[in-house]
Amino acid sequence: MAAFMSLHDAIAANLRDGDSVAMEGFTHLIPYAAGHEVIRQGQKDLTLIRMTPDIIYDQIVGMGQAKKLVFSWAGNPGVGSLHRVREEIEAGRLAIEEHSHAAMANAFEAGAANLPFAVFRGYKGVDLPKVNPNIRSVTCPYTGEVLATVPAVRPDVAIIHALKADREGNVMLEGIVGVQKEAVLAAKRSVVTVEEVVDEFGPRNANAVILPAWTVTAIAVVPGGAHPSYAQGYYKRDNAFYIGWDKIARDKAVFLKWMEENVLSKGPEAFAAHARRVAMAAE
Structure with missing residues (x-):
């Protein structure tokens, strides 16, 4: 049954050195805050699995935490390459398994x-x-x-971001969904970050996915936890961030400085604050 925990405790309790981990989300609801907590905790020798690895895997790979990438497309969507991933592949430090x-x-x-x-x-x-x-x-x-x-993909851990959890630990996501449901059901353990906890889900879209509490290991409430991707009904995609990342990631020294200032020295509350700033700027 799902246990409500802090993001730090949820990652620490479920992700270990050498694990295979799937951080899923298809353009929408990408679990950035959880990925940043993985970077802060520094788990090593990870096999990263994802249909469309983008910036969050560029960051984890660039920090030297991954040994293999299993994927079907990799890039900074709408912008170009993942420069940290590309450098590690070309240097022979990151194994890859590519699929459709x-x-x-x-x-x-x-x-x-x-x-x-x-x-x-x-x-x-x-x-x-x-x-x-x-x-x-x-x-x-x-x-x-x-x-x-x-x-079959059977990760040790699946990590996703969703819109809501109810107080019993059931989780809801809707809008554009990818293979988040399948990733959670396939994994041995799962961590779900959510925008909020509600008494009941209420009206929902026809494509809404409900993950029963028994399918989820840990839930952490992290408002803004998908930024710079978007959460339907909460905040928009931060396109400027994706564009800006290209310059940051090209140079390893610039990348490491950015990670120190924006990830290693900050906690998940930074996501909520930044998401609010982006939303206000878009109004």
Whole structure:
């Protein structure tokens, strides 16, 4: 059952050196505050899993905490490369396992269903299987069709940001959702940061996802915890941050100075304050 904890305690209790961790969110509800707490605590030798790693993984990789990246697209969305990730890959310090979006989505679903691998139609006429030995195939015993397979994604820890939790520990997210639900269900342990705790969820969108309390290990209340991504109904995406990150990340010394001033020396309350400033500037 979900336990309400501080963000520090939630990460400390659930993430260990050498773990595989999936920090999911598709443009929306990216768990930046939780990622920054991981950086402050300094867990090492992490295998980072995510369909679309962006700035938060650039930061974790740049701080030397990752040994491998499992992904289907990596970049600073709408801007360009992840310079810290690219440098580590080119230097041979970061192993990579690249998939298609379809493969990653199916792999998360297989993990959530406690299956050993995912089967799907894909990887036809492409070269990715030549460089990723985990992309294989199986012949359907009923039709003879050759189908693609990939190992299920079963992280040690899933970390997501959601909109609300109720007082019983159930969690709600809505708007653009990715594979947050599947990541939590596939993982051994999960940490969810939320904007607020409510007595009841009330009216919600048709695509709302409810994670029952029994699927979640820890919940931390962190207003603004998705910034610079956005939380539907709470604050908008901070596009200027993504643009500005390109210059910060290009130079390792500039990057390390920024991380010291903006992450290592601050706590999760900084997210709430910054989200309020961004919201006021947009009004």
